[in-house]
Amino acid sequence: MTDRPPKRAVLIAGATASGKSALALVLAEALGGAIINADAMQVYRDLRIVTARPTPAEEARVPHLLYGHVDAGENYSTGRWCIDASAALTAVERAGRLPIFVGGTGLYFKALTRGLAAVPPIPSQVRAAVRERLKREGIAALYAELSARDDATARRLMPADRARVTRALEVVLATGRSLTDWHTQGMKPALDPQFAVKIFLDVNRAELYQRIDCRFDAMVASGALEEVHALGKRGLDSALPAMKAHGVPWLIRHLNGEIDLPAAVDAAKRDTRRY
Numbered sequence: 001m002t003d004r005p006p007k008r009a010v011l012i013a014g015a016t017a018s019g020k021s022a023l024a025l026v027l028a029e030a031l032g033g034a035i036i037n038a039d040a041m042q043v044y045r046d047l048r049i050v051t052a053r054p055t056p057a058e059e060a061r062v063p064h065l066l067y068g069h070v071d072a073g074e075n076y077s078t079g080r081w082c083i084d085a086s087a088a089l090t091a092v093e094r095a096g097r098l099p100i101f102v103g104g105t106g107l108y109f110k111a112l113t114r115g116l117a118a119v120p121p122i123p124s125q126v127r128a129a130v131r132e133r134l135k136r137e138g139i140a141a142l143y144a145e146l147s148a149r150d151d152a153t154a155r156r157l158m159p160a161d162r163a164r165v166t167r168a169l170e171v172v173l174a175t176g177r178s179l180t181d182w183h184t185q186g187m188k189p190a191l192d193p194q195f196a197v198k199i200f201l202d203v204n205r206a207e208l209y210q211r212i213d214c215r216f217d218a219m220v221a222s223g224a225l226e227e228v229h230a231l232g233k234r235g236l237d238s239a240l241p242a243m244k245a246h247g248v249p250w251l252i253r254h255l256n257g258e259i260d261l262p263a264a265v266d267a268a269k270r271d272t273r274r275y
Contacts, residue, residue, distance in 0.1 A: 009197070017212045018203045082116050143165050220265060232256075
């Protein structure tokens with residue numbers, strides 16, 4: 001019988017409304033844990049209700065970290081989360097508690113357990129030029145150029161993966177170096193996955209859709225519209241991540257008089273189900 005490595009953390013992932021936060025709270029109370037947020041939208045201070053952040057009463061039951069600590073006007077990157085998450089992990093362990101990471105942002109979990117490339121910011125003009133070429137020439141042409149400039153990265157990607165192909169091409173055009181090269185110099189993993197218990201909540205689609213619908217109705221009843229109204233009054237750039245949180249764009253359209261509330265709610269539910 002082989003020895004299993006000791007576990008030093010729990011990772012809980014799953015779709016929106018799958019019950020991740022509720023499970024994390026139960027485990028934290030039972031195991032003496034602390035909950036660390038790994039959801040890209042629940043970091044924003046302005047959006048407690050519409051992102052289904054834990055309530056103040058829930059946060060009082062066990063320590064919660066990296067919830068609501070970022071202003072909606074900031075573009076909070078995965079790199080920044082990695083730095084914050086590493087510090088949170090250390091703090092929780094020093095306090096003698098079990099770190100429980102919970103969220104729906106796969107890139108956060110990947111960066112936590114695999115590390116993150118140290119790619120510098122891409123100039124906006126390079127990004128705009130590549131996006132324009134994507135519209136004009138199509139993804140096949142961009143993939144062909146990526147293959148010529150960075151074959152190692154291209155071979156790891158699906159030719160039709162628009163997001164990753166354009167990102168890789170932007171990097172090589174802006175820096176003169178391949179994304180594969182940058183990957184060797186990034187942040188190291190904060191947590192070795194062999195030392196973590198990994199839980200993925202897989203809910204039946206019909207049940208999940210019902211949960212999403214009921215949860216969004218509850219959000220609206222609890223003040224989501226007022227929360228989004230306050231956010232909209234700040235006049236923030238619509239391209240900011242917080243402005244793209246599930247439901248926010250549609251509720252803003254309603255508040256601007258473009259659509260009625262039932263239509264906004266239905267559209268928000270539909271978008272959430274597609275995520």
